[in-house]
Amino acid sequence: MNRERYARQIMLKDWGEEGQGKLQSARVVVAGAGGLGSPASIYLAAAGVGELRIIDGDVVEPSNLNRQILHWDRDIGRAKAVSAEEKLKNLNGDIKVIPIMQRIEESNGEELIRGADVVLDCLDNFSTRFLLNKICLKLSIPLVHSVIYGFEGRITTIIPGKTPCLSCIYPQKPIEIRPFPVVGVVAGIMGCMEALEAIKLVIGFGTPLLGRMLRFDGERMQVQIFPLKRRESCPDCGNLDFKEV
Amino acid sequence: MAIKVTLTGRLAELIDREVLLSSPKTVGEVIRELANMSEEGKLSLLDENGEVRDNIIILLNEESIEDLDRRLEGEEELFLLLPIAGG
């Protein structure tokens, strides 16, 4: 391990060499290399997460560039997963980056996610987000969920069998709004929060947003944190044996 | 006395970012009154049967509530958070 590279975080009592070792052995899936996935994966790479699996089936478009900071002018038309891999490998040569140029579907989802220690939901639509929620519940993998719209961001961390899941939060299928407005900085802030939750989960310190949602309003500079309720009748997690945290 | 309702996302674009309604009113009545302010907004607030959708996060004084019959009497601040999925 390159101790000098990680010296400033290893200094933290709850992090230490042991925590750094856990990060180095960790496998984190970043689902979506867009507005949330760009900052999230950059900070996870910088922190020394050993394996980053970047899943994105899209190519870079000009309208992505206000927020998807892994992708630059010269990447237009390129697969996002490949563009992400190049930047992340250049940022930190110690880590393994696996680009996956596929969309998460019913047919391939489990295979793409299996073996991960944490999954970051950095997607941009409800249907894939609900599918990812179901897969993580089935494979019992913690899922950090964040969303953005305009100046607003929301984030919560879902632990199968311990916290409410995405379908508990939104039981009725929501209406998709596309295209949605996004302030790049807000995507950056929320993606960074996702990375922080993932790091805390892997190392095992601090208090993640379990059963709580944080809402950030960048326009008014307001932060609200409120509890989320599990639904006994939830079609996705209602069958799990619950141990509340 | 007034109930201040803060709307976010698409609903704020369709109606307003803040709406003042006279009290007393139940939470359900507030949502129905807002639904009457925008045809498109109504689709996200009420389902096909005219029932309030259960995917709206309702915050009253920093707590999320589900009871649509909850009466709002005095100066109260309500947040309606519709589902969002952008990334």
Ligand SMILES: [Zn+2]
């Ligand atoms: Zn659930």
